[in-house]
Amino acid sequence: MTLQEKNDIELIQRFHDEFADIAEALEPSDDALDRIEENYSEELFEDIDDILEELSEIFG
Secondary structure (H helix, E strand, O other), rough: OOOOHHHHHHHHHHHHHHHHHHHHHOOOOOHHHHHHHHHHHHHHHHHHHHHHHHHHHOOO
């Protein structure tokens, strides 16, 4: 497993861990999104960002 794959798996796990916050309409901070963007593949970041945006609309 490459470092990028490991980071991507970690991001997915963090997304699941944070889902409860999203369900309560608490959006991730800009700093958190910046760290994710710096540390994970661009494609995965864009997918996660799209999901967060959709969930925010649903639960917001």
